[in-house]
Amino acid sequence: xxxxxxxxxxxxxxxxxxxxxxxxxxxxxxxxxxxxxxxxxxxxxxxxxxxxxxxxxxxxxxxxxxxxxxxxxxxxxxxxxxxxxxxxxxxxxxxxxxxxxxxxxxxxxxxxxxxxxxxxxxxxxxxxxxxxxxxxxxxxxxxxxxxxxxxxxxxxxxxxxxxxxxxxxxxxxxxxxxxxxxxxxxxxxxxxxxxxxxxxxxxxxxxxxxxxxxxxxxxxxxxxxxxxxxxxxxxxxxxxxxxxxxxxxxxxxxxxxxxxxxxxxxxxxxxxxxxxxxxxxxxxxxxxxxxxxxxxxxxxxxxxxxxxxxxxxxxxxxxxxxxxxxxxxxxxxxxxxxxxxxxxxxxxxxxxxxxxxxxxxxxxxxxxxxxxxxxxxxxxxxxxxxxxxxxxxxxxxxxxxxxxxxxxxxxxxxxxxxxxxxxxxxxxxxxxxxxxxxxxxxxxxxxxxxxxxxxxxxxxxxxxxxxxxxxxxx
Numbered sequence: 001x002x003x004x005x006x007x008x009x010x011x012x013x014x015x016x017x018x019x020x021x022x023x024x025x026x027x028x029x030x031x032x033x034x035x036x037x038x039x040x041x042x043x044x045x046x047x048x049x050x051x052x053x054x055x056x057x058x059x060x061x062x063x064x065x066x067x068x069x070x071x072x073x074x075x076x077x078x079x080x081x082x083x084x085x086x087x088x089x090x091x092x093x094x095x096x097x098x099x100x101x102x103x104x105x106x107x108x109x110x111x112x113x114x115x116x117x118x119x120x121x122x123x124x125x126x127x128x129x130x131x132x133x134x135x136x137x138x139x140x141x142x143x144x145x146x147x148x149x150x151x152x153x154x155x156x157x158x159x160x161x162x163x164x165x166x167x168x169x170x171x172x173x174x175x176x177x178x179x180x181x182x183x184x185x186x187x188x189x190x191x192x193x194x195x196x197x198x199x200x201x202x203x204x205x206x207x208x209x210x211x212x213x214x215x216x217x218x219x220x221x222x223x224x225x226x227x228x229x230x231x232x233x234x235x236x237x238x239x240x241x242x243x244x245x246x247x248x249x250x251x252x253x254x255x256x257x258x259x260x261x262x263x264x265x266x267x268x269x270x271x272x273x274x275x276x277x278x279x280x281x282x283x284x285x286x287x288x289x290x291x292x293x294x295x296x297x298x299x300x301x302x303x304x305x306x307x308x309x310x311x312x313x314x315x316x317x318x319x320x321x322x323x324x325x326x327x328x329x330x331x332x333x334x335x336x337x338x339x340x341x342x343x344x345x346x347x348x349x350x351x352x353x354x355x356x357x358x359x360x361x362x363x364x365x366x367x368x369x370x371x372x373x374x375x376x377x378x379x380x381x382x383x384x385x386x387x388x389x390x391x392x393x394x395x396x397x398x399x400x401x402x403x404x405x406x407x408x409x410x411x412x413x414x415x416x417x418x419x420x421x422x423x424x425x426x427x428x429x430x431x432x433x434x435x436x437x438x439x440x441x442x443x444x445x446x447x448x449x450x451x452x453x454x455x456x457x458x459x460x461x462x463x464x465x466x467x468x469x470x471x472x473x474x
Contacts, residue, residue, distance in 0.1 A: 009132075012124075012127070012128065012177070013128060013132050013135070013136060015124070015173045015174070015177070016121070016124050016125055016128060016132075016133075016136045016173075016174075017136045017139055017140060018169070018170075018173055019121050019124060019169070019170040019173040019174045020121050020125065020136060020137065020140040020170070021139070021140040021143045021144070022166040022167070022169045022170040022173075023114070023117060023118060023121055023140075023166065023167060023170045024140050024141065024143070024144040025143065025144055025147060025151075025162075025166055026114065026162070026163050026166035026167050026170075027144070028144055028147065028148040028151050029151050029154075029159050029162055029163040029166070030163055032148060032151040032152040032159070033151050033152055033154055033156065033159025033160065033162075033163065034159060034160055034163045036152075037095055037156055037160070038103065038107070040098070041094065041095065041098050041099070041100055041103050042100035042103060042104060045094075045100065045103050045104045045107055046107070047334075047337070047338075048104050048107070048108060049104070049107035049108045049110070049111040050111060050330070050333070050334055050337075051334060052108035052109075052111045052112055053108075053111030053112060053114060053115045053330060054115075054327060054330035054331050054333075054334055056111065056112040056115035056116065057115045057118075057119075057323050057324070057326045057327030057330055058323070058324070058327040058331075060115065060116065060119055060319065060323040060327075061205075061319075061320050061323035061324040061327055064185060064191070064317075064319035064320040064323060065190065065191050065192050065320045066190055066192045067190060068182075068185035068186050068188070068190055068191070068319070069186045069187075071182050071185065071186060071319065072182065072183070072186045073175075073178075073179040073182045073183055073186075076116065076120075076182060077171075077175055079113075079116060080113050080116040080117055080120075080171055080175075081113075081171070082109075082113075083109045083110065083112045083113030083116065084109075084110060084113035084114070084117070084164070084167055084168055084171070085168075086106075086109055087105075087106045087107070087108070087109025087110035087111075087112070087113060088106065088110055088164040089106070090102050090103075090105050090106025090109065091103060091106030091107050091109075091110055091160070091164070092106070092160065092164070093106070094106050094107070095156075095160065110164065110167075113167060114167050115323075115326070115330075117167050117170050117171045117174070118322075118326055119178075119319060119322050119323050119326070120170075120171065120174045120175055120178040121170055121174045121178075122304070122307060122308060122311065122318075122322035122326070123174070123177070123178035123181040123182075123311065123318055123319065123322065124173075124174045124177045124178055125137065125304070125308045125311075126181070126308045126311035126312040126315070126318055126322075127177060127180075127312075128308075130255075130256050130309065130312075131250070131254055131255055131256055133256070133305070133308050133309075133312075134250045134255075134256035134257060134305060135247070135250050135251060137301055137304050137305060137308070138243065138246050138247035138250050138257070138301055139247055141243050141247075141297050141300060141301050142240060142243045142244050142247050144297075145239055145240035145243050145244075145293070145297055146240045146244075181311075181315055181318050181319060182319065184315060184316065185315075185316060185318075185319055188316055191316055191317045191320055194316065198386065200384065200385070200386045201314050201316075201317065201385060201386045201387065202314070202317045202320070202321075202385075203310065203317070203321055203324070203381075203385070205324060207381070208376050208381065209306065209325070209378070209381045210324055210325060210328040211328075212372075212373065212376065213303050213325055213328040213329045213332065214328040214329070214331060214332040214335075215332065215368055215372070216266070216270075216299050216303075216332065217328075217329045217330075217331075217332030217333045217336060218332045218333075218335050218336040218339070219270055219336060219361065219365050220270075220292070220295075220296040220299070220332075220333065220336060221332060221333035221334065221335060221336020221337040221338075221339075221340065222336035222337070222339050222340040222343070222361060223270075223273065223274075223292040223293075223296070223336070223340070238290045238294075239289070239290050239291075239293035239294045239297065240294075240297075241294070242265070242269065242294045242297070242298055243294070243297045243298065243301070246262070246298070246301060256305060257301075257305075258379070259302045259305050259306055259309075259378035259379065259382070260377050260378050260379055262298050262299070262301060262302040262305075263298075263299065263302050263373075263378065265295075265298055266295045266296075266298035266299040266302065267295070267365075267369045268295075269291045269292070269294045269295030269298065270291070270292060270295035270296075270299075270365060271362060271365065271366055271369070272291045273288045273289070273290070273291030273292035273294075273295060274288070274292070274358045274359070274361055274362035274365065275362060276288035276291065288358075302378065303325065303329060305378075306325075306378045306381065306382060307321055307322050307325040307326075308322075309382045310381070310382055310385050313382070313385045313386075313387050314385055314386075314387050343357045401426075401468075402423070404426075404468050405419070405422060405423045405426055405468065406419070408422070408456070408467060408468065409422055409423075412455045412456050413455060414452060414455060417438075417448065418448055418451055418452050418455075420438070421434055421438070421445065421448040421449065421452060422452050422464075424437065425449070425452070425461065425464055426464060426465065426468045428465075431445045431446070431449070452464075
């Protein structure tokens with residue numbers, strides 16, 4: 001029995017590794033092989049498609065937050081397949097026929113499909129143990145970093161085919177396992193309602209974590225497009241070394257690498273990369289590219305580790321946090337890439353800016369790391385998420401409210417009639433409403449309210465509402 005469990009666990013880890021590795025490699029193929037082909041048809045097709053992918057993440061996050069029933073597994077799977085297959089056909093036709101419309105629509109649909117698959121793969125990673133998830137993430141990133149410099153050497157047709165097929169591979173390996181998360185979310189109270197009574201169990205859309213993901217990706221997006229060569233980002237094989245070292249640490253120590261240490265190393269690599277980019281003599285070894293790409297990958301590992309760890313702590317908010325986290329990163333990359341394109345135009349007009357722009361960005365980035373992250377730690381964010389119990393999650397907001405009223409009434413010794421009046425006051429009803437609902441006189445209502453206030457030790461209606469909101473129901 002134990003042997004079967006171990007084999008099942010190893011099979012799950014392998015499936016997660018192949019799925020996540022396929023997804024990351026498809027991203028590298030997109031940047032190195034597919035996007036450069038877009039320029040001959042419509043230069044802005046790449047930016048439109050990436051924008052659609054970022055919006056897809058945000059839409060998934062909002063649906064998972066407010067209306068998870070719309071993300072039922074069967075519907076979600078159909079949506080992913082439709083976007084990937086239909087979009088892939090249109091993209092290939094757009095390239096073959098040099099059609100801007102077909103290319104843009106196809107690339108946008110594929111981007112939306114890839115966003116959906118990214119969420120399902122993230123949910124699968126959340127089912128692994130902390131060590132296994134860290135090993136899979138580090139191994140997949142290592143595979144991506146080692147292969148990325150070679151993807152641009154593929155024939156255009158081969159690169160495009162691989163880019164379209166790999167997300168389907170990731171989907172086939174992750175859909176079944178992610179179904180449990182999606183089904184659980186679809187049959188429980190929406191996280192937006194649960195967060196009212198359990199705010200520590202869910203991250204707000206503008207939490208420090210998502211802001212951090214956004215700002216780091218602005219820097220990486222800029223580095224990706226600034227000084228690019230023939231429409232493709234500059235790459236270096238040496239960038240894989242720090243990621244491989246992280247993988248070796250995880251495998252040898254059999255424990256996850258500290259997320260906060262990885263962030264510090266990532267920031268150090270990025271600062272070093274921008275510092276080298278300000279040099280007056282280009283380096284044959286492309287030291288700036290090596291450090292910037294290494295910093296990007298180290299931070300990608302950190303971000304994924306954090307999102308997966310939070311998703312594992314609170315499965316009911318898993319889809320939301322993974323979608324929002326990737327959405328924040330995608331939007332940051334878009335902003336940074338746009339800034340990089342603008343900077344490229346400035347450099348053409350004034351070559352001296354080739355060194356001044358990285359220097360300015362270095363100053364801004366270092367300032368954020370030193371000042372903005374002074375009180376922020378990934379460990380605190382992850383451990384600050386309090387899991388939501390299944391019993392409470394199944395309760396509707398009205399049931400939670402009723403339980404709170406009953407708990408307060410019982411603890412303070414309210415009579416049944418006083419408890420009834422108290423519940424009405426807690427809902428914001430005025431005395432006239434209570435008189436009519438209970439068919440009692442105004443003086444009787446006043447007497448009940450007076451007794452309630454005295455037993456609760458409060459002096460105003462607002463204090464009564466505050467008391468209810470602060471009540472914790474187990």
